Amino acid sequence: MxxxxxxxxxxxxxxxxxxxxxxxxxxxxxxxxxxxxxxxxxxxxxxxxxxxxxxxxxxxxxxxxxxxxxxxxxxxxxxxxxxxxxxxxxxxxxxxxxxxxxxxxxxxxxxxxxxxxxxxxxxxxxxxxxxxxxxxxxxxxxxxxxxxxxxxxxxxxxxxxVLPSRAHSQIRASAANALDLIAAALGELLAALTRGRDNDALHKLQDGIGAALVNLNGLGAEAERERAAHLSNGPDTGPLLRTVLRLRHDLVIIGRATVVPLPSELQKRLAGPLARVSEAMAAYLRARAVALRGGAGAPAIWPLQVALQAYAGEVAALRRAGLTRGLPGDVAERFFALGFSLEQMRLNLKDLERCVSEWADAAPVVKGEKPEAPEPSEN
Known part of the structure; x- marks a missing residue:
């Protein structure tokens, strides 16, 4: 009982x-x-x-x-x-x-x-x-x-x-929910490069992300109305909303780049690096979601930087070995678009780090932080 x-x-x-x-x-x-x-x-x-x-x-x-x-x-x-x-x-x-x-x-x-x-x-x-x-x-x-x-x-x-509820505080939970859904969808999309897509799961996640963004945009308008009436004094909602929307756009580009699995030779070389990138990005997004909900700082971004650097290094090695020269035009286009979209998502995640720090009213956790890895080279 x-x-x-x-x-x-x-x-x-x-x-x-x-x-x-x-x-x-x-x-x-x-x-x-x-x-x-x-x-x-x-x-x-x-x-x-x-x-x-x-x-x-x-x-x-x-x-x-x-x-x-x-x-x-x-x-x-x-x-x-x-x-x-x-x-x-x-x-x-x-x-x-x-x-x-x-x-x-x-x-x-x-x-x-x-x-x-x-x-x-x-x-x-x-x-x-x-x-x-x-x-x-x-x-x-x-x-x-x-x-x-x-x-x-x-x-x-x-x-x-009576138990007043501010849209400004509700944005935390709504944005965190969107980040959790983006993390889940990202994992599904990158896994599709080596095992094929689960379209039903992806459609469900994409629908959830769309509904979460609609709700988030509505809350943003309400929060700005509260700010205009001097009913709340938190951070500006615009940067956080725009960053979450850009992450959704990155997800769309990654989705287009992962329509079909990679050729078997590339899968053997890139399965490990891609899995680490997927795990690092998803973990980072979920950590930022937790930070938004709890109003505390979140872990640093360096593990993601390291994973992306390793992936970029493996892609460079494949190109030196000539394994990308014989790819059909559409496959090569999707393959290099994937590298670009991952790099773009990294930049937007850096913006997310700043936005969440403003909303959490605390700097990102730096305990045990390593020096930031060099920027991944373009693919």
Missing amino acids: RALLKRLALMVWSRKVELGLGVRVTVAAMSALATATALGLKLPLWAVLTSIIVTQMSVGRSLKATRDYLVGTIGGAIYGGAVAILIPHSGEGALLAVLVLAVAPLAFIAAINPSLNVATVTAIIVLLLPLMNHGTPLESAIDRVLEVTVGAVIGLLVSFL
Whole structure:
């Protein structure tokens, strides 16, 4: 039982961001209902729904959701109220015509700017609700704006005060996840040069990397919104995001260079050096991921430098022995492109070292560090 409880606690703790969101949404809904009831709003439902909508995973996302929802609501209420007041619609046909006039322009605007989707809904509510409660369009518009404002303010306050989660801190975990996936994909791609590809595994990894980068870019925009509002003061997100994206591009080039295995003679000579390069790069990427998650320094890059230098030396030996002269044109092109892409990835990993050091607020670990190996020669 104790082991089961421990596993459950670890599972819950691993989802602490999601758990925090659940707590914030619950508190926001309860607070919005209590506030709307205390203020005597006609439809507390809209205040509760709005508070849930604007309470997002991070403060930066909550800021954007609140801004978009308020702007869309106010715009839709003004336009819908104006149409309902200025155009008589006592009959069913007139009501349908007014409904078209209210919905069509706002739907067109929302298609251009999806953040204003709520404007169309608000205009419909302002137009049709008076038919149910026998009020006026002006009263309906004012009530709608008040209800949404109460919900938005409550949701935003809860996002700030109850277990607040900053996008700036979430970037650490998201970038670390992307680096782990890149490390796994790199190992699969380089292993394909000697044993063939596992396309199913590679497709799964590539899909995971794509989803991780989409999430990372979204968090980056939210983090910059927080920085602009002076809600966080961490390092600039741009360099880290650009470096991870460049590593993904390096992975794509390596993927093109490893479409088919190397010729058997080259496999015999390069299997060992390539395996060491793969192990060193993957280990370095995973170590940097751990450093990002834990906020501590990471190991130095010299083991990777040594592995790449050994690979470059073996390639040079193959060329001196003339083993690359008889290669078909497409095979030779992929073979030398591999060397270029590995060198490019090394340079981007050096940039990653600097970025992670900034985010970890600590220099890379240098205990037992050897002098940096000479730069690998171009293949």
